[in-house]
Amino acid sequence: NEYLNLSKFESGKMSASMKETDMLHDIIEPSEEIIRPQMDANRVRFDRTVEGDPRTLRCDPDLLKIVVVNLLGNAVKYGNVKGAMRLKIIFEAARVLISIWNEGPGFPESEKRFLFRKFSRLHTKELQGRKGTGVGLYMSWRIVNLHGGKMWAGSEEGKWAEFSFEIPYSPA
Numbered sequence: 001n002e003y004l005n006l007s008k009f010e011s012g013k014m015s016a017s018m019k020e021t022d023m024l025h026d027i028i029e030p031s032e033e034i035i036r037p038q039m040d041a042n043r044v045r046f047d048r049t050v051e052g053d054p055r056t057l058r059c060d061p062d063l064l065k066i067v068v069v070n071l072l073g074n075a076v077k078y079g080n081v082k083g084a085m086r087l088k089i090i091f092e093a094a095r096v097l098i099s100i101w102n103e104g105p106g107f108p109e110s111e112k113r114f115l116f117r118k119f120s121r122l123h124t125k126e127l128q129g130r131k132g133t134g135v136g137l138y139m140s141w142r143i144v145n146l147h148g149g150k151m152w153a154g155s156e157e158g159k160w161a162e163f164s165f166e167i168p169y170s171p172a
Helices: 002-011 023-041 061-078 109-114 136-146
Strands: 019-022 045-051 056-059 084-091 095-103 150-156 160-168
Touching: 019 023, 019 061, 023 045, 023 061, 023 084, 056 061, 061 084, 061 095, 061 136, 061 160, 109 150, 136 150, 136 160
Parallel strands: 045 084
Antiparallel strands: 019 056, 084 095, 095 160, 150 160
C-alpha cells in the first residue's frame, strides 16, 4: 500500500477529499485500534491525552489516518519492548497538533535530516535490524503538507523520539 500510495502522489493522482471530520472519532481511535495488536505484542505502556476543546477539522480523514497509523506503528516498531508511548492531541484556536512520543533508542541529530526523504532510513546501530521501506515518513510528510500543515521530529539519542504534526483549521 505504501508503494501504491507513493505512486499516486508521484504521478499527481493522489488528491484529498476534504470533509468535516471528528479528529478523535474518525482518525485517532481507528488508528489506535489498527496498531493495538502491535502495542499488546510489545507490551507497550500507552497513554493518550487530549488538550483543548475537540472540534471538527476540514481534512481527508483517510489520508490523515495513514499518517497517524504510520507514526503510531513506527513508535511501536522503533520503541522499546515494554516501553512507554504517548499520543497527545492539542486542539488550539488555529490548528490541531498531534504528537507521538516513544521510549526507545531515538536518533542522533545528524540523522534528522534524512527522516522525511523518500526511501531514506536511519543508519544507527540500534535501528539497523528493524524492517522498513523508507516510504512511510515521506508519505506522511506529503499528506500533512497537502493539508497545509507541517511535520517535525525530535529525539534524545538512547532515550526517546517524538514525531509531531499540525494541521491548520481551514475556514468553512
